[in-house]
Amino acid sequence: MTITITAFERSPDRGRGLARDMRVRWALEEVGQPYEVRLVSFKAMTEPAHLALQPFGQIPTYEEGDLTLFESGAIVLHIAERHGGLLPDETNARARAISWMFAALNTVEPPVFDHSLARILERDQPWYEQRLRALEESIGKRLHSLSARLGDADWLDGAFSAGDLLMVTVLLRLKSSNILDEYPNLAAYVARAEARPAYQRAFAAQLAVFQAASSG
Amino acid sequence: MTITITAFERSPDRGRGLARDMRVRWALEEVGQPYEVRLVSFKAMTEPAHLALQPFGQIPTYEEGDLTLFESGAIVLHIAERHGGLLPDETNARARAISWMFAALNTVEPPVFDHSLARILERDQPWYEQRLRALEESIGKRLHSLSARLGDADWLDGAFSAGDLLMVTVLLRLKSSNILDEYPNLAAYVARAEARPAYQRAFAAQLAVFQAASSG
Numbered sequence: 001m002t003i004t005i006t007a008f009e010r011s012p013d014r015g016r017g018l019a020r021d022m023r024v025r026w027a028l029e030e031v032g033q034p035y036e037v038r039l040v041s042f043k044a045m046t047e048p049a050h051l052a053l054q055p056f057g058q059i060p061t062y063e064e065g066d067l068t069l070f071e072s073g074a075i076v077l078h079i080a081e082r083h084g085g086l087l088p089d090e091t092n093a094r095a096r097a098i099s100w101m102f103a104a105l106n107t108v109e110p111p112v113f114d115h116s117l118a119r120i121l122e123r124d125q126p127w128y129e130q131r132l133r134a135l136e137e138s139i140g141k142r143l144h145s146l147s148a149r150l151g152d153a154d155w156l157d158g159a160f161s162a163g164d165l166l167m168v169t170v171l172l173r174l175k176s177s178n179i180l181d182e183y184p185n186l187a188a189y190v191a192r193a194e195a196r197p198a199y200q201r202a203f204a205a206q207l208a209v210f211q212a213a214s215s216g
Numbered sequence: 217m218t219i220t221i222t223a224f225e226r227s228p229d230r231g232r233g234l235a236r237d238m239r240v241r242w243a244l245e246e247v248g249q250p251y252e253v254r255l256v257s258f259k260a261m262t263e264p265a266h267l268a269l270q271p272f273g274q275i276p277t278y279e280e281g282d283l284t285l286f287e288s289g290a291i292v293l294h295i296a297e298r299h300g301g302l303l304p305d306e307t308n309a310r311a312r313a314i315s316w317m318f319a320a321l322n323t324v325e326p327p328v329f330d331h332s333l334a335r336i337l338e339r340d341q342p343w344y345e346q347r348l349r350a351l352e353e354s355i356g357k358r359l360h361s362l363s364a365r366l367g368d369a370d371w372l373d374g375a376f377s378a379g380d381l382l383m384v385t386v387l388l389r390l391k392s393s394n395i396l397d398e399y400p401n402l403a404a405y406v407a408r409a410e411a412r413p414a415y416q417r418a419f420a421a422q423l424a425v426f427q428a429a430s431s432g
Contacts (some may be wrong), residue, residue: 074314098294106288
């Protein structure tokens with residue numbers, strides 16, 4: 001059955017791989033599943049046809065036969081459950097990898113995402129500097145804990161898993177700041193993930209969409 | 217095998233059921249699994265013994281034999297996968313329920329949690345009113361979408377699921393504001409969940425911890 005995902009027609013990150021379709025593309029590349037992409041304009045994202053697939057008007061969505069899913073975390077988990085390579089076979093290790101998936105999205109991503117957003121939307125506000133410092137403190141707490149747990153291991157818990165995949169997509173959002181520089185093992189962890197052939201194929205695919213839209 | 221979870225020795229919400237152990241207690245009550253609770257002080261949460269279970273120094277954790285999990289979302293999913301009553305049997309419906317779990321934690325919770333936090337931490341800041349309005353706008357967007365999707369259904373997608381359980385625990389955080397009043401179907405959805413016997417047992421159990429600590 002054909003897998004179809006949705007992505008921004010023109011990504012606000014200018015093809016830097018920060019939009020959430022990147023997670024799904026990367027997961028599909030890791031497990032070797034081909035997929036098609038339907039590009040969606042900002043206007044179309046607010047219209048009933050898209051809202052039927054994604055109640056919050058976001059991307060990505062995932063369609064496969066009569067199954068429609070939304071939320072990048074849920075889609076990555078679905079892919080990881082159906083194909084080998086993203087979750088350990090052993091039951092306890094599998095549950096622990098899923099803990100890291102939720103940690104990436106529910107514990108690490110919120111302050112990281114707020115930080116990106118504040119840098120775009122709150123730059124002219126009187127509270128900007130103070131708010132940025134507060135967010136950097138929250139991010140620093142999370143990164144300190146993550147760095148301590150990772151230590152000198154390659155991945156968070158044994159082999160590369162969907163937990164690492166999601167965590168790296170969250171940390172990549174910090175690349176345009178200097179925040180990761182303070183945590184050399186986390187910077188190396190991100191670089192290790194970016195070097196994976198599956199990551200590179202997914203990155204190239206989303207960049208090609210942006211370049212085509214820009215030259216069109 | 218005995219299930220042991222951790223919870224705050226003295227919950228900052230004063231027993232209103234907003235700490236994240238509530239999600240796990242409720243899920244265990246829904247599936248009829250007994251559990252033990254180990255209470256953790258704020259000091260102990262920062263110490264190596266707890267960090268070995270929870271790398272970010274939070275609660276809850278989940279221990280069962282040689283399995284240790286963290287992140288309330290992952291723990292609820294683990295419980296839902298192993299016991300009937302929180303995920304549909306049919307494969308596609310099950311994947312959709314998991315989409316709602318991630319939507320609760322990754323799309324709806326971040327602005328709701330920021331709003332609670334701002335009301336505690338930023339009350340004396342000069343930007344407080346403006347920041348609160350910005351957060352209320354973000355929350356309003358999410359609630360508008362959620363309300364439109366729920367319509368007059370009892371639950372988000374068929375029978376009550378772990379997706380509803382997590383979504384309700386997020387919405388409950390808005391009870392101390394008047395934000396939910398604008399969405400009568402969401403207010404009724406929360407009330408319907410609170411009326412479930414499993415919710416009530418879980419709520420009573422966490423309240424008893426706070427009451428015992430306060431009288432001690």
